[in-house]
Amino acid sequence: MATRSLTWFDRLDKQNRYRMSLLAGAAVQVLILLVVASQVFDLRVVEDYRTTVGNLETIHLRRELIGDPILLALVVVGMALPFTSSKLRREPVLLVALQITIAGLVFFVVWPLGQVFVEGFKAAQGAAGFSLLQFEKLLESPMVARASINTLLIGSTSATLATMIGTVVAYTLTLSDIPWKRLLRVLVVLPLVSPPFAVSHAFIMLFGRRGLITYDLLRITGWSIYGADGIVLVQLISDIPLVVLILMAVFSSINRDLEDAAGDLGGRPLHVLRTVTFPLVTPAILSAWLLSFISSIADFGNPMLIGGGFQVLATQAYIQLIELFDLQLGAALAMILLVPALVAFILQHWITSRRSYISVTGGARTGFIRVLPTGLKVPLFGMTFVLAAFTILVYGSIFVGALVRVWGFDFTPSTENLVGLVTAIPQLRNSLIVSIGSGVVGGIIGLIMASLVARERFPGRGILDFSGTLMYAIPGTVVGIGYIIAFNAAPYFWTGTFFIIIIAYAYRRLPVGLRTAVAAQKQLDPSLEEASLDLGASRIRTFTQITFPLLSRAFFAGVIYIFIRSMTDLSSAVFLNAGRTQLYTVRMFRVMVTGNPSEAAAFAALLVVIILISLGLLSRITGKSFVDLFRV
């Protein structure tokens, strides 16, 4: 402190300094509230009454304040909460950071999700008050019942199959001595980042009515990929990698001593697998099931493309709201969809927050390769190989499909579909603006939240962490509908703007940014920040000079993760974009539904290339191998 040049602030005496701090603090509070209020409220000129004198009608206007006082109240309460901690009151910078974080979460997570419930419980569209009328109508509607049952059926079937196959494949890829393990790992995990509905399109090209394999090669008629089987099959392609990633991490960190001890005490290999290995990974298996269940019920693009009339909640909500303009029914369906997603997420959170059996302790040996008997090795290898082959088949058909004239009818090689992509430049530009924007915004919010959650102790820290991760569980459809209800009308009129899409994506993918930053924070020795504070640097200086430079890799990694997820999103996009802000995936989706399969394949191919380039960049930044990139 002594060597630092004195500022005017330092020259003040103690009491004046205290007064100045209070004043500055109060000013910041007022400023934040003003910003929020200016968004929440709007003065509008409305018609008051009319008078008619003779044949001259006069319209009397008045100014009216419209807006959401409840939202403002929630934000004020949220901003007041940090004041309850005496520690935070002494740390103005932390306090304000926390306040802004809370205000953002209230505004863009709690409020829109709450609106889904409010709308779902209204007696009629536009009516005020609470009513179960709509709900009774829903329960009696056979469409709603069918969509709900279908959603749960598809979700649990996909999750169960994906977990079973994924667990075996993860074991094979980590602990067995099969050949080509590195290559197989990449191929198995890759579909995780491909735009999910691109897999549907590839399956239609291969196994559809004019599919290369079903129609041209096998001449199968009377069978169709469209329907529930198709949805499950396609979801498996992206759900299995999810399970594989979770379980590969767990299998490779099992303490080898535990299995050795069991063997040493007389347990035969199968007995050890049953009594030690399997129980150790059970929490992870349950967790993987729940996560693939969440991703499966939230899926919108695949059921839309390959469902062939098999309706799930996500697709019904879209049809009711966008095609039939029934906002209220759409909201109600979104609300029903939200329930199993939230239940699964809370269960998953509970399982993983309990004591983990997989812990890295000193002297533990992990990742030991088991030499398997051939009778076991061959089927395991075969299963993994088939899965990897599917990845090649899917990507191969997309790229080859893009290079022929009309897949299924005219297989002449042609570049016309690639050239045709120039018409999609505006949409591509929109998608890039939105994805880069949401990446940066989400990355910054994630970083700030991570430094609060991972470093500081304050009341409500757990809740903050939970609400930061909550959006992971919310299906994109629900986010889209929530944002429409919350921000489509006065005073916002935000739907169709880049702003709202960027914010929606940033908060939807916040869990990714948050997890990446928290993981990096935890690896950072806290004494570095403490040393900086101890040497007299302020909180802000410490963050900009020490914390951020050390976390910048994690920050950019978070940005790219969010970018990739935003580029491939469809389920929120269909609700939030408008003509001027139409996104690439939405255009691609329309082409897939109505257009030439090869044209659609060209769209998908370009997206895949963009994702692969982003992954390459990510790999350079983080220095991680390709497979490790997906571990978030």
Place this chain on the structure above:
Amino acid sequence: MEPAEQFSTASITLEQLSKDFGGLLAVRDVNLHVEAGTLVCLLGPSGCGKTTTLRMIAGFETPSQGRVRIGEEDITEVPPYARPTALVFQSYALFPHMNVFENIAYGLKARRTPKAETERRVGEVIGLMELTGNEKKSPPQLSGGQQQRVALARALVIRPKVLLFDEPLSNLDAQLRVRMRSEIRDVQRRLGITSVYVTHDQEEAFSIADVVAIMNQGRLVQLGTPRELYRQPADRFVAEFVGLSNVVPVELVETRQDGTVVKVFGQTVRSRRPPRDPAGSLAMVLRPEALQIARAEQVGVPARVRTLSYIGPIARYRVVVEADGTELIVDHSNPGPDEFYPEGTPVWVKLPAEVPSLLSQPG
């Protein structure tokens, strides 16, 4: 209960045991016989092959060459679960999803022991290891020492012929380590069970073992009682690994019937045992406590104090011999109030008249 009767213990024999990890010779040609009922320590720096040797006895590593016998039986090809051995792991390897009782009962259940007998035997060993009252606790709820006892109980309950320890105390703090090692020693003596104990801590090895086998770079360098190893180290490595020592080159004066006379720093010193290889150059191990330091009596080797440190009852000096600059460590036990010599003090170091053995240095 008289536990010793229930144990049928056996000797262990390692014959020309080698382990080659893809070109890395972790263990080379180890021959070792462990008498039934004794405790042998494998002692050596990390990477010396001691743990690999132990894991070959347990069956987790297959020897590249050589045989492992327990009693008369050759178990080289027997899988770990069918061997009469029980290993206490460095990490304890307690199953985190089972409580204390289930952990200890694991080996009995794997052998399909009847329920009543399982409960009786687990109860016995819980009593023996003073774990009563902790049966329902899960491992992380126990203290380090208790976890160690559970690991030992889990190994003992299957009544192995041979008990193996892989650095079992390295995760405990210093005080607990001393207490646990005497507990382990007591249990091993009471049950009279043949044991192999791996450690890199010389003090631990010496306090617990009947016989210590010193390993270096995959080889068994010397086998002997702690006293033999300390007094008559086979080579410089053993001399320096086992306790503090000054190894100084000596000149051969004459070889007589009753010993060898050598010259060091101008003084003659006798060794009763002839050097193993009289042809090579000779060296002598001078233990710090065998040297005496004095200022008044001007006998011995003139030297100058470099550093002085107090280690409880002894004053430890580093002195530099005036003649050739050799540095020696000298321990002065129970020094009187006037007997501290600060840095720079000229002193005299008195050599012993006789040392237990001489080292022959290769080359």
